[in-house]
Amino acid sequence: MSEEKTITIRKDALWKYSTLLLLAVLVIGAIFFFTGNDGGLRENTGENNAPTLPTQPSRVEVSADDDPVLGEENAPVEIIEFSDYQCPFCRKFWTETFPLLKSEYIDTGKVRFVYRDFPLDSIHSAATPAAEAANCVMEQGGDEAYFKMHDKIFQEGNILDGGDANTGPVRSTVSFTNEDLKKWANDVGYDIDTCLDSGKFRSEVQKDLNDGSSYGVQGTPGFFINGKPLSGAQPYSVFKQIIDAELA
Numbered sequence: 001m002s003e004e005k006t007i008t009i010r011k012d013a014l015w016k017y018s019t020l021l022l023l024a025v026l027v028i029g030a031i032f033f034f035t036g037n038d039g040g041l042r043e044n045t046g047e048n049n050a051p052t053l054p055t056q057p058s059r060v061e062v063s064a065d066d067d068p069v070l071g072e073e074n075a076p077v078e079i080i081e082f083s084d085y086q087c088p089f090c091r092k093f094w095t096e097t098f099p100l101l102k103s104e105y106i107d108t109g110k111v112r113f114v115y116r117d118f119p120l121d122s123i124h125s126a127a128t129p130a131a132e133a134a135n136c137v138m139e140q141g142g143d144e145a146y147f148k149m150h151d152k153i154f155q156e157g158n159i160l161d162g163g164d165a166n167t168g169p170v171r172s173t174v175s176f177t178n179e180d181l182k183k184w185a186n187d188v189g190y191d192i193d194t195c196l197d198s199g200k201f202r203s204e205v206q207k208d209l210n211d212g213s214s215y216g217v218q219g220t221p222g223f224f225i226n227g228k229p230l231s232g233a234q235p236y237s238v239f240k241q242i243i244d245a246e247l248a
Contacts, residue, residue: 059227060215064114067208068138068146070102075112077105077226077246079239082118082212084220085130085153088161089233092170093221094154100236105243115150117208118220126176129196131205133181136195137188148188156184 062080079101083090105111119127130153138146155165160174178196185192195201212222216229223230225242 058229060224060229062215062224062227063211065116065208065211067114067116068134068143068150069112069114070143070147071106071112072109073112075106075109077110077243078112078114079243080114080116080224082116082208082215082217082220082222084118084120084124084127085134085157086124086127086173086175087120087220088170088173090221091154091157091161092168093233094151095158095166095168095170097234097236097239101239104240110247111243115147116212117205118212118217118222119205119209120220124173126181128202128205129178130176130181131208132199132201133178133185133192133196135201135204136192137185137190139195139201140190140192145188145190149185149190152184152188153181156180 064078064080081093083093101111101113106113117128117131119131121128134146134149134153137149141148156176157174158165158168158170160176161168161171163169163171182193182196185196215224219231221231221233223234225239226246228242228246230238230242
């Protein structure tokens, strides 16, 4: 066999192997592109206005613990929210989506709503004190009082943000102090000065944070609808779609 013919054969073989290798890389890349390599759930990092739906229909065993509840105890759908009182997107959820969830599903006995704390202290210095303040109110007045304080904190956040107390709009992260929290509690009928100053509920708030992390929450707001994870300040239509599927 001539040297020229041998070189030609070697070039042909090299081309075939290169083509096969390229095809293998493309196939593997396509698999990663379409299935993802993060195990499914992509969480909001806390200040992200483009939250995503869960990519897997998996359910997580999430405890409501002893946290405040709205709605019927035996409602067929349970929504557990992990939230941060200083997070603007938590306030956005409360302003834009929560009122419809409450009127259409919670007040009609279809959804049981549980609020748990997930303060992002590294970026929200008032988040833990706000969570403690709400727990101080709950100690005195129960779940109903808790949600009065819950609403009050978000209302005052809207006002500090330059908007209407109940409708926003939500523009930015706002700051407030422990003295503000004490005043707001007093406005809804409760004296929490001693309770808040003592840090009585700090461990309770930390437990919520630890539990949320163990369930895969990475940012706020984070939700579990009958255990199905949902991340971010999603519009009402997204919640409706998931809840109706659970009720079907």
